[in-house]
Every structure is written in structure tokens, then in C-alpha cells.
Amino acid sequence: MPRRTTPQKFRRRLIAIAASAALAPASAWALDLANSPPGTVEPYVAPNVILSLDDSTSMNANDMIKNTKTRTTVLKEALKEVFNDKSLVPDGKIRLAWHSFGMQPEGGGWQGCTKVDGLTFYRLNATSASSDKYTNTMRVLEGKHRENFLKYADAFTSCASTPTHWMVKGADDYMRAPLNKNGPWADRPTEQLASASNDNKPLGCRRNYHILLTDGDWNGTYEKNYPVNTSPVNFDNQDSKRNIHGKEGTSGSTEEFDPFKLPDGTEYNRDDPNTWVYRDIDFPTWSRWHPGYKGQYLSSLSDWTFKSWATELQPKASLSGQVSPLPEYLKAPATETFTNPKTKKTATLNKYWNPRYNPATWPHMVTFTIGFSNDSIPKRQFRPVGKTSAEVKTSTGKYWIDADIASDWYKKKDAPLWQWDGPFLAGGNTGKVTWGEDESKNNNHGALDSLTDNGNKGLLIPPSSTLPYGYDGSFADYAAGRAQWYSVKGGEAGQDMWHAAINGRGQFYAVEKGEDLKKAFEQIIRTINTEVSPSITSTALSGSNISRSGVSKFTGNYEPQSGWKGFVIAETVDTDGGVTLAWGGENTANKLDALASHESRVILSWSDQWVNAAPKGGVPFVWAADQSNLSTSQKLALQKAPNGTDQGATAGQNRLNYIRGDRSKEGTNPSNYTESKPYRQRQSRQGDIVNSEVWYTAAPARSYAFNGYRDFIKTYKDRTPMIYVGGNDGMLHGFSAQDGTEKIAYVPQGVIPSLTRLTAPAYDQQHRYFVDGSPMTGDANTSTDPTSPDWRTLLVGTLGAGGRGYFVLDVTDPAGFEATATKAPSLVVLDRTRSTEVSAPDCTLLTAPADKAACVTAVTQDRDIGHITAAPVTNSTSLLHASQITMLNNNRWAVVLGNGYNSANQRPVLLVQYLDGNKELLTIPTTVDVPGTGKANDNGLSAPRLVDLNGDDRPDIAYAGDNQGNMWKFDLTSYDASEWGVAFSGEPLFTAQRPAVYGSSGTELPQPITVAPTTRANDRKKCELDSATNECKANTSTAVGGMMVAFGTGRNVARNDPESTNVNTLYSVLDNTRYRYKEGSNPKRLEVHDGTCPPSLTCDPNKLPDAPKALGAGVDAAKLKKQTTTVVSGSQQATLGQDPLKATNWGSYNGWYLDLPSTGERLLKPLDFYDGSNILTVYSQVPAKGSNVFDASIESCETGSVDDERQYRTFINIMDGATPSIQLMAVANGTTNIMVRRQVRKGAHAMVTSKDKNTDLSSCVGDKCDATLLEKEELNRMPETTSRPSWRQMQ
Secondary structure (H helix, E strand, O other), X not given: XXXXXXXXXXXXXXXXXXXXXXXXXXXXXXXXXXXXXXXXEOOOOOOEEEEEEOOEHHHHOOOEOOOOEOHHHHHHHHHHHHHOOOOOOOOOOOEEEEEEOOOOOOOOOOOOOOOOOOOOOOOOOOHHHHOOOOOOOOEEOOHHHHHHHHHHHHHOOOOEOOOHHHHHHHHHHHHHOOOOXXXXXXXXXXXXXXXXXHOOOOEOOOOEEEEEEEOOOOOOOOOOOOOOOOOOOOHHHOOOOOEEEEOOOOOOOEEEEOOOEOOOOOEOOOOOHHHHHHOOEOOOOOOOOOHHHHOOOOOOHHHHHHHHHHOOOOOHHHOEOOOOOOHHHHHOOOEEEEEOOOOOOEEEEEOOOOOOOOOOOOOOOEEEEEEEOXXXXXXXXXXOOOOOHHHHHHHOOOOOOOHHHHHHHOOOOOOOHHHOOOOEEOOOOOOOOOOOOOHHHOOOOOOOOXXXXXXXOOEOOOOOOEOOEOOOOOHHHHHHOOOOOEOOOOOOHHHHHHHHHHHOOOOEEEEOOOHHHHHHHHHHHHHHHHHHOOOHHHHOOOOOEEEEEOOEEEEEEEEHHHOOEEEEEEEEEOOOOOEEXXXXXXXXXXXXXXXXXXXXXXXXXXEEEEEOOEEEEEEEOOOOOOOOOOOHHHHHHHHEOOOOOEOOHHHHHHHHHHHHOOOOOEOEOOOEOOOOOOEOOOOOOOEOOOOOOOEEEOOOOOOOOOOOHHHHHHHOOOXXXXXXXXXXXXXXXXXXXXXXXXXXXEEOHHHHHHHHHHXXXXXXXOOOXXXXXXXXXXXXXXXXXXXXXXXXXXXXXXXXXHOEOEEEEEOOOHHHOOOOOOOHHHHEEEEOOEOOOOOOOOHHHOOOHHHHHHHHHHHHHHOOOOEOXXXXXXXXXXXXXXXXXXXXXXXXXXXXXXXXXXXXOOOOEEEEEEOOOOOOEEXXXXXXXXXXXXXXXXXXXXXXXXXXXXXXXXXXXXXXXXXXXXXXXXEOOOOOHHHOEEOHHHOOOEEOEEEOOOOOOOOEEEOOEOOOOEEEEOOOEEOOEEOOOOEEXXXXXXXXXXXXXXXXXXXXXXXXXXXXXXXXXXXXXEEOOEEEEOOOOOOOOEEEEOOOOOOOOOOOHHHOOOOOOOOOEOHHHHOOEEEOEEEOOOOOEEEEOOOOOOOOOHHHOOEEEEEOOOXXXXXXXXXXXXXXXXXXXXXXXXXXXXXXXXXXXXXXOOOOOOEOOEEXXXXXXXXXXXXXXXXXXXXXXXXXXXXXXXXXXXXXXXXEEOOOEEEEEEOOOOOOOOOOOOOEEEEEOOOOOOOOOOHHHHO
């Protein structure tokens, strides 16, 4: 068959490497790999919820439900309905503590208004956190504690005053009290402070919430001996640079406080307008009940809620784990603009300071406030202080008292502050406000300063939503400093309640009608539940992946909620990108489940019994009394229960049959398991497919000119097309692509020690990976005799996160698949998989010298083989074949792999596994560093990109990245394999490292490279710059030459990887190496041109190329040009900065880079060229977040929040970082800038090509996908394509 010169219509798009798992204990390996997909097996950490309830006498007002019920009655009913609703608040969902205004601290002599026989209620404070006497302190809301709270709610009585400040202070003090087993931080309050598994530290990821309800103005005792102030006073007016505060009752004096920063180091700077919305004015008041009368300060409610949010409630070092920002914050736009609907004035906040979101990563408390009744609703809007327009303008945004104002205000302590110099309504009233006046009749609302006029005569513009308060209406004025928060009395307590919710990063609920109170509580509880609960279904289909053949598409899926069922569906893709179901609408699981018996299945495995200096090899996966199939040690592993107890041969056989698909011994969920039916109930014989790519294999179709290959094509031109995929049921599956029936399955030796886990009823909450790596196939001549070729189609598979190593099967003839003792040894070529649950073989136990020597060699080599999680690299001219299965320059066939992660030696190694002859393994390490040090510390090599420079179907070089951000180059040009090695004298071509935070200039961190790079010979020109014209000087144009190596950074294989917010980057770097044919070589081979002239030749020194040179570490050392994207307002698209490399500056740069702009974004999928051009198609992801604990019933800080996957697609030129020459995406009318980036649906994407368009086809369909994103998107084709790079460009 002639070489194919046009791109295939259907290009493979491989799945992102999602979270993966190790079977060894976390401490055993360098990377703590995950065990299950994000969002499927979740630890739940119940949040702390504190209720502060108003039981003041005003709550007895009979003004609710058309004046038929008191406020107290409505509150009682709401509490009982909400907290007795187990669908809203199931047992164990939250932990609850409560107190009321009338409760006194212990020792106060009075327990408050509400009394219940046998129960003890005291106000929450630091003392109550160490006592087990209180009924109302923090406990899990279930059983007796729920019963006690409902008794309290039923007996709720109002008889007290309204010391609201004491409530917020008490809640804060309670959370700051020293850690105690009776306190709110205890893992099990009253029983255990913390577990030994967390270093005896309570969980730091537990979220804390305060719900404060009051019906109006505060009052009560605030005398000097009962100080209710924060430290320093007026806490929310601090500053990161200086803190100046007018001294009490003085004229012009000031007091300085220490600079204040948030626990994450963020500056709280009064000069930053982003912080103005959190600042209020401090307020000395006027009677013996309000401390200004005696020269005291009273902090506002918002001071306290800001302190509870902005400072550590407990030192981080005393807790285990920490909270993470919620997904809403990570997804939020960088800035948001708010608008006053009357005046159209705006305010813009960056997302860190936007009160909609919570970026805190330290132990903190979020506050929700409920204003209950009309008395607690904000009514007026006040402008900044000042008697003249100039004073008001100067005071805009200043929520603090400076010395001059203090001189006037503090000496007038015998009357209310606002009676002298303010507050003034934002309508511009130049006289004092007389409380109780009808503002609508006030004729003196002329604008004192148009800057602060709110357009509503000084009355607050309410938001469109008050349950909870929205961020429209007057909010923009407060955010911009045009309005002033006052914690004043006289019917304006609602101002402080609203502000308290903003400062506590919660929400304010304005409840004027009794029937809305229950709704407010329900919404708050639902908000809390959303912030702390995982969504199992939110990411259940994010593991979908696609393989295509002709007009067929095969998609793998998994369903955690269905007992970890997995399946592949087949669809037919029309020329317009439309899809219809194939296989009669059935999937592979349906086909397997329809089998009458598991005995008809062809399932093979590998015996590790040593025979004649080698393992026995391929065997049927069938129980035998002797070692004719599995070895004695393998059978023993199946005989053992999950707890390690040997249950005998019968149990071992039953477990093996269960793995094969026998369902006769399955029990019934949730707990109906008996001695005769002890094994886990499944929903299907087929297990989940998560990270394994579906791989399609048809008839052989390469364009090899090698001896015998044409006959091979003829022999197998009509063989059954197959799809292969790994499953976490312990097998690689091979299905007919024609009808979905299983033709073969393989159980690698590396998963056998773990198979017993699959039978355990608890497995559904203790998911593990098994055969989770992606298979690939390729044709290879397995004979070393040139005159007698033996062509075979070989499949190479890996365990991915399920174990270390790889295996090779002969899948040449699906019609010949048989599970017999005669066929199995030839179908299973080799198996170098290893379990992480068992130790390396003890070679000393072998008696035969040859066996022992072979064992020692294998064990030594195994130390360089890790978890190979990388997706296969496809061949650019034959996309249904893997480029990693190839003939090398020594004329031997091999599969070339990166060694993956968590090898014993921890170093990056290129693995060359020969597929012919004795099938030996050649390892090419990048370093000789001691494990755990230098480049052998938590390191490993990803998949290699093999490059054939001279078109002889033998790769000459390979590029591959590692976990430390090194992009390695391997020189494979020689005919002598002993000369192969790392290029650049053992140094990497480039090391990727960037600051952790986007746009910052902090310490640069290594950026892991987990996907194979993409390469293309550089076809650009460079010249000398004419500084006068900024153009090229005449006759100075020369070829740049060399190879562009494009790759992205980011990782998603370890447990904590989804939580990472470090910056990742797309790079395209220049390898300037030139090559020449090696003089005298036979057969003819290339060599690296070192920039010198061979002794036997005469060379023009002016025409010699530069010597090969590594680029170093970081973008500055490597001289890479920065590229940026800009989001177009109101769209999902972005443009690229118009500053690509060009002829005049190629001499100053060695490539370009683009920092991925979304928080947590990374590149986990291979790059491809769009439509045969130089334009890269880049799919980058913010991966799904969720936890991967062994047991979801155990509270754990494995993850701080749960989030769905987000994915972006970017088009950019590999050569110079330029935009495409035409608009590829559909854009809004009038758009002139070329759009290069947009958000697309999660999961795998396939690019389908027709005559005049391409279609980007998403595998994500249905209600699990973002409906605002396109399922299929039509794209324009490039006007021209780029031919394959010429060998001349590399000379």
C-alpha cells in the first residue's frame, strides 16, 4: 500500500491523565498516587455550624404571618422544621453548637430565657470549649444532640436584651480556645481530639460557619468592665503598612498599631480600593450602656466577623491539613464590575477581594447574618465624612478616623457621634440627620458632592434579591468608597448586619416576612452543604475517551454509582460530525452480561513460575490444582481474604471465577452478604474504564518497504477490526469493533496480588486502579533473521496507576485467540508488570544458577520501571499505529517507553524493550544520582516523541520530559546501541520552571512534564536588524534551522495534584542541533554535527553550524519570548498578544512560552497540528477535584473542595507563537481580532475533517456537561497546509 500523503479524516484525541492510584501505602513511594477518579470516593468532613439566636423581648412582637404569630413563634417553627429535616440535614452532615442573647457565661448564675429539664445551656466562649457540661456546645448533629437541640427549639423563649456584639465575640472566642477534646476542633467532641493517623492533630480542613440572627438594634451592657472590642479597636480598618487611630477623647493624638497582613501574606492596604468595602468607621457612643461615654470603643459586628475570617482561628501548625479555596473562587473572573442602577457609577474588585468569593486557605469562620423583621433591614445610605465638597472628596474610601476628625469627634462624647459631624445621607444633605424624619419630604437633598450622590435621595437602593442580599443596588457605592458603613443605632443596625456578612465572606438575609425565615435557614444550610460536600455524579463521565476508525467512534465510560460498572459504546460519525449509535444501541458491558457463562471467555494471564531461566509465561486464567496455569504464589494471593487470612484453595478458585465473571456468589448491597454469597455485588461483569484510552486496530496498513511486510498485509487484510482498553476489573479487554463482543482478555501478573480487593463488599468505597494504562499496537518483525521475517501485530499495555511496568501481547490474528495451554504462551509475549503490594522476588530462593542469574538481572532492571501513566504517542503518518513501536538504527524492533513514576531508583530512564530475538531490555538513564537526590528525587520519564530525521523509518532522536520539568533529548543515531545516550553531554535541552502565581515574579518552581512533546523542523528565517528602520538589513537573511520542540507542563497523577494552583506553561523551544551522515558508516547512519570539520574533509569555516547547545533552566536563561492571551469581554473566547517571533528578533530568542491563564490549568493531553499546518491544537485542563481516600466514612483532609473539570482549546503557531492566519472559530459580527482560545466541553475531543470544514467533536454529552459549551463546533480549514519538514532543514 502506498504511503498516505493526506491527513486522515478522523484524528485521535487522547484523554487527559486523570488522578491515578498506587496500591502501596502512601509513604512507600515518592509520589502518593491517587486511588480513584476525582469526585467518586469522597471523605466527608462535617462542618462546624454555630447558631447565635436573638431571644430579646422585641422577638415577642406579634407582627408575623399577618400579625397572627410572634417573631419568637416563627423562629421556633423554622428551627424545628429545618433541623429535623433529615433530607436537608442528614445525621452526621453537620456539627452544631448554639447560644442565645439571654444565655450567660458559666458562673453567671442564670442559664437564659429557655429552660429544658436535664439540659444545661451557657453562652459560648473560650471556657465552654473545654467543658463537657454544656448541652449546646459542638457535637455531631445526630441522635441525642439533634434531640436536645429540637427540645431547645421547642421551648425557645424570649426575655432578654440584645447584646449582639457578645454573640459574635463569644463565637470567635469559642473557635480560638486552646484545643481540647471537648472543643469545636476535636475530631469527635467529648471523645477524641485527634487521631494518631493525623499526627494527633485535629483536621484543619474542617470549615466553620456562624449564623447570626437578630431582629433589630443591639443594646445591652457594654460598660468598661465588659469590653467588647477587637484588638486593635476597629479591626477592619487596619493596614498592611501603617495603623493610625485617633486616641480616645483626645485632640489630634494618634496611636499606631502593627502592620496587618492576611495569613497567606496578602496585604490589607488602605490605599488599595479593593479593600474599601470591608472598612467601616469606628464609633464611640454616648451613654453608660455604650462605652464612648467613658472614653471606650465599641467594635462593630463587622469588625468581629472580619477578624473571624481574616486571622487564623488556630495556628496552622497545630492542625492537620487545610481548607482550599472553593471552586467558585477558582472559576471566578479576575475582576468584576458592579454598577449603581440609578447613577450608573461603577466599582471594580479583583476576585480575591470580591465578597462573593472566599479565597481563604487558613483556619477561619464564615458568617451568615439574618435580619429578622423590618427593624433590621438597611434603609439609608451614608456618604463619607466632611462638611464641604472638598472634605467629602478627600474622605472618599477612608473608613478610618484621622487626627483632624478625631479632634472634633472624640471631645464631643456627651452626645451621639452622628449628631455632630455625620453621618450624612448620600443624597447630599448638608444638615444633620434628624432620626425619624421622612426623608422623602426633606427638601435639603441637594448634592453636596456629585461623587457621592447615590441618585436615590440618600435612601438605600435595595438589591434585586434580598434572600440573600445581592450585589447590585447600592453595593457598588460601598465597594467604591462613595458610601460609608456606619455601625450606628436609630433603626440602622441592618447596615452593620449586612456589612458583617460581607466581612465574614457569607451572605446577609433580609427577612421581613415570617414565611421567609425557614427559606433563609434552608438556603444557608444548602450553601454550607454545597461548600463541603462532594458530587459523585459531577465527574462521573469526565473520564470518557475516544478512539476513531474511519467513520466509527468508540467511547469508554465508567459509572461509580453502579458498582464501578464500565463499558464502551460505538457510534457512527457522519460527514457533518453527527453521531448515531452502532452495535444495535448496545455496549460492551451488555454483551458481556448476556453471556450464559464466564467459561466461554478467552482470558489469559502470566505465570511467574521460573522455568529454564525465565518465567513460565502465558497461561490460561483458569484455576488448576497444580502450577500448570498460575503459580503457587499467585494462587495463594487469590486464596487470601482482604484482611490477609488464607481461606484455602476453594476460596481462591471462587475468587478467580468471580474475576472471570461468575456472579453466583455475589451478595446483595448494602449488607446482605452470607457465607455462601460473600462477594461484592456488581452491576456488570465489566469494570470501570477511567484513564485507559480505547485503541483501535484494523488490518495492517503501514507503508514499510521492509522485507516481508507486503505479504503480511495481504495475509491479514480481512482480519477482524478490534478495540482494546484497560479496565479496573483487573483485565485488558479486546472487543470486536464490528459488534462489541469480547474476543480476548488479559490479566497481567502485576495485578494478581490485588484482585481479592475486587471481591470485598467495601470495594465500592475503596476503589483501586488495576489495568488503568493505555494500550497501543504496532506491526513489528520479531525475527532477527533478515531472510526469514516474522511480522506480527503487537499490543503493548501498561498498568498506569494500577502497578508498575508493561506487558506485550500478540494480537495479529483475532480469529486465533484461544485460552489453551498451547496458544497462551505465543499470545502473551512478555509481562514486566509488578505489583506494589508485594516485595521484589527473592532470587536467593532459586536453586538453578541460570534461574538465579536471570532473576537478579530482572530485579535490578525493575528498579528503573515505575507506573507508566502516559498516553501512547501516535505516528504522524499513520495515526492508528504507535510511533513508540518501531525499528531502531541497530535494525532491531522495539517499543520505546518512558519509565514512569515511583520506580525504586526515582530517576528518569528511557526504556528500550526489544520485541525480537531474546527480547532483552535496554535502559538509558539520564542520571546516576543516588535515589532521593538531585535528578533522581521523585522523578521519572514520560512518553517519548521519536523523530525520524532522514525518512528511513528508523527514529534518530527522542525527546521526553520528566517530573522535575527537564526536557531530555536522547541520541539514537548510531548503528551501535552502546553509543546511544543523553544528548548535550548529559544535560537536558531545557528545564521548565516558573513562579507559582500567575503574573508574579516570585521564586521559580519546577513544572512537571507528563505528556510527550510535539516537534517540527524550524522553517523560519532570521536576519540582522537595521536599527534605523527596524527592518532586516539587505542580504542578511538565513535559515533559523533546528527543531522546534513544543510541550506543556502540569501533572495530575498524585493525590494532591488536582489541588495545585501553580502556574503551568506552554513552551516551544529551539533545539539548534544539526546533523550529518557519519563518514564511513555502514549501514549509512546520521550523527550529530558538533560544529567542527571532520579531519578527512575540507570545510568552509563560515558555513559550519553552531555546536549543539542546551538552553538551561527558566525562560530568561533560555531566551524565550513571552506570549499572552486576553479574554474578550462577554465571550468565552480570547485573543493572542500580537508579538510573535519574527526575522528581526529570531537571533535574540530561542523560542516562546505562554503561561496558561486559568487558576490550576495544565496541559495533560498530547499536542497536535491543526489541519496539517504549523498551528498547534492545544487542549488544556483545570482537572476535576475530588478526593481519593480508602474509606469515605473516615473524615480526611484529602481534598479541600470538589470541582468539575474545565477545558480550554488554544490555537498557536509552533514556530513563532503567532496567531493563525485566518479566523478558525465562529465569532461575533464585527470581530476583527483573530480568536485563538475558548473554553470547550470537558473530556476527550476528536477533530473530524470534511471537504470545507473541521468539526471539533466532544465526547461529553447529556446532563453531565456544561450546556453553555458546544457539543460539536464547526471550524474553518486552513487555506494551505505545511509539507513535512525537509531533511535539509536539519543539516
